[in-house]
Amino acid sequence: MNSIDLTPLYRSSIGFDRLASLIDSALTTETNIxxxxxxxxxxxxxxxxxxxxxxxxxxxxxxxxxxxxxxxxxxxxxxxxxxxxxxxxxxxxxxxxxxxxxxxxxxxxxxxxxxxxxxxxxxxxxxxxxxxKTIAINSNSKAIQHKPDETTEDKRDKVA
CATH class of the missing domain: 2.60.40.790 (Immunoglobulin-like)
Known part of the structure; x- marks a missing residue:
């Protein structure tokens, strides 16, 4: 019986050990004839x-x-x-x-x-x-406001 080498799967995936073990055992276990x-x-x-x-x-x-x-x-x-x-x-x-x-x-x-x-x-x-989970989008006035960065000229005007 030919076997499939699952080494690349183990090398390139994280957290799928159970899946790889399941495939490996399914391929190597003697079937109930x-x-x-x-x-x-x-x-x-x-x-x-x-x-x-x-x-x-x-x-x-x-x-x-x-x-x-x-x-x-x-x-x-x-x-x-x-x-x-x-x-x-x-x-x-x-x-x-x-x-x-x-x-x-x-x-x-x-x-x-x-x-x-x-x-x-x-x-x-x-x-x-x-x-x-569904994350609701907040539409009230307390939402975070994004301000554009101040330009170099605006910073000079504040210093002067």
Whole structure:
């Protein structure tokens, strides 16, 4: 697999370390080849998202959801049961781990397991200090007045 050298990005930008690290990890992390469990990512509105994973056969106690350093990790730990002899086994009841990178200010708000679908609710809440501000232009008489610089002749007249 060819890799992309992100060194120029690190050299010529300040404060984008997280973005560069995210790109680097996305390019170097081994992808989940088997695609288990399948999932959807929905944008419900401008600031709300939902991730839905198909986890049929897993109970709430067998699923672990954690968020650490802007990475959402969902793990399913299924104990292997050998109660009978399978003639065909097409239902995947195996341990899994899925990771999702979260943008800054995205928080997990809820998780719901219903009919074999695990839905995780996410909200993007930008702090007030980070939101754009509108600066009003003052039009009253107390505004700062700009005076042109005095010319050399005006200064001589004042001295004399």
């Amino acid at each position: 088997n695609g288990y469990p399948p999932y959807n990512i929905e944008m419900l509105n401008e600031n709300r998202y939902a991730i839905t994973l198909a986890v049929a056969g897993f109970s709430e106690q067998e699923i672990d959801i954690q968020v650490e350093k802007n990475v959402l990790t969902v793990r399913g730990n299924k104990a292997e049961k050998t109660t009978g002899k399978f003639l065909h086994r097409g239902i995947a009841n195996r341990t899994f781990e899925r990771k999702f990178n979260l943008a800054d200010y995205v928080e997990v708000t809820e998780a719901d397991l219903n009919h074999g679908l695990l839905t995780i609710g996410l909200v993007k809440e930008i702090p007030e200090a980070m939101k754009p």
